Amino acid sequence: MREHSNEVPLTEFVDRFLRFETTDGDEAEAQSWLRDQFEAFGFDTYEWTADADRLASHPSFPDDSAEIRVADRPSVAGVVTFGDPDAGPTLVLNGHCDVVPVDRENWSSDPFDPVWSDGEVTARGAADMKSGLAACVFAVRDLQERVGDGELDGLDGRVVVESVVGEEEGGIGAAAAALDNPYPFDRDAAIVAEPTELRCVTATEGTVMKRLRLRGRAAHAATRWNGEDVLPHFERIRKAFFELESERSESVSHPLYDAFPIPWPVCIGTVRAGSWASSVAGTLTAECRFGVAPGETVDEVEEAYEARLAEVVAESDWLSEQPPTFERFSIQFEPAEIDADEDVVRSLQTAMGVTGHDTTDPVGATYGADSRHYVAAGIPTVLYGPGSIEQAHFPDETINWDDVETARETYTEAAAEFLLSG
Structure with missing residues (x-):
């Protein structure tokens, strides 16, 4: 892949980008740097900040706008x-600059001091998804140069490369852009550079987040028979939820999810019970994530698990008298899907063939992404990017550099194909 004269190569660009610690809403410095790069590349630049009250009306986000952090969190874009x-279409190449926090003791190196070795780079955000976003930036530059060299005649349209904030918090920047277009032109399609192992993903799963609270009765360990241990009650609920997960794996089908052993997974990620080792556990709080299939709604899946909980409660005198609470918290992800015949899918698959991919049929992903916001706004959006979801949020997060370069070439070809097809 060509590098542009008088500019840093992609490796140096990614190295600098990875050094910004864009966790916990601290994206502003990285976004300012990125906007400067866009301007240096000659892109027309745009910037927007989400409105918390506007997002509070969106089903993904908490109803209380005070719980949505938007201050000093700009999303930025460059347009060519x-x-x-x-006279031609507009294609968006999208990525998010925020990364999840790190447990530094589980890393073998500083997560924000990239380590380059044996054709790989290790750092927080290497796979999810600063390398993919950077590949989008350089793909647009490559397309500029190819047009300038006369390689592509008759190319009309626009390519937007955007870096959004708060994807890990429900898609703050992307949701704002979907609700209120920050550009003075329409958007016809988008590619989101999530780590898909260079596969074309046309369907993403949704999730509903629920917090379960149970109340037992504490008692001294020496007379625990006077208490009501909350843990056996929780274990019955937990078993019932996983039984429903198994039932849904059989009853809810989707052709893009047949390969997954658990297509609509349940995860009980946190459990906090009791208050003292020498006391019967009298309280419990558990936070749960339930998968939502494309074609389902978050409300439907929520109702199914609420109904299963009600069955367990009805079988217990204690829970019937001390009913659990089971409420939404945090953010919700709606499922999203587009047709494999969409122009952006065909353009991407054509590009994948040009760059040497195995151009298999589109696949589904068991995670959510910002694509859902654009799909909901009527913008066909596909996921494609270097790296693996198995590295995302993981200690010593690593990506293969050849895959980044392949993605860069594919984004360039896909953008050219999409604009020419319009």
Whole structure:
């Protein structure tokens, strides 16, 4: 892949990008740097900040706008036009700059001091998803150069490369852009650079987040028979939830999810019970994540698990008298899917063939992504990017550099194909 004269190569760009510790809402410095890069590349630049009250009306986000952090969290974009931009389509190449926090003791190196070795780079955000976002930036530059060199005649339209904030918190920047277009032109399609192992993903799963609270009765360990241990009650509920997960794996089908051993997974990620080792556990709080299939709604799946909980409660005198609470918390992810015949899918698959991919049929993903916001806004959106979801949020997060370069080439070819097809 070509590098541009008088500019840093992609490796140096990614190295600098990875050094920004964009956790816990602290994206502003990285976004300012990125906007400066866009301007240096000659892109037209745009910036927007989400409105918390606007997001509070969105089903993904908490109803209380005070729980949505938007201050000093700009999303930025660079736009490049070709030929007569209004005569052709507009393609968005999207990525998020925020990363999840790290448990430094589980890393073998500083997570924000990239380690380059044996054709790989290790750092927080290497796979999820700063390398993919950087590949989008350089793909647009490559397309600019190819047009300037006369390789592509008759190219009309626009390519937008955008870096959004708060994806790990429900898609703050992308949701804002989907609800209120930050550009003075329409968007026809988008590619989100999530780590898909260079596969074309046309369906993403949804999730509903629920917090379960149980109340027992504490008692001294020496007379524990006077208490009501909350843990056996929780274990019955937990078993019932996983039984429903198994039932749904059989009853809810989707052709893009047949390969997954558990297509609509349940995860009980945190459990906090009791208050003292020498006391019967009298309280319990558990936080749960339930998978939502494309074609389902978050409300439908929530109701199914609420009904299963009600069955367990009805079988217990104690729980009937001390009913659990089971409420939404945090953020919700709606499922999303587009048709494999969409122009952006065909353009991406054509590009994958050009860059040497195994151009298999599109696949589904068991995670949610910002694509759902654009799909809901009527913008066909596909996921494609370097790296693996198995590295995302993981200690010593690593990506293969050849895959980043392949993604860069594929984004370039896909953008050219999409604009020419319009």
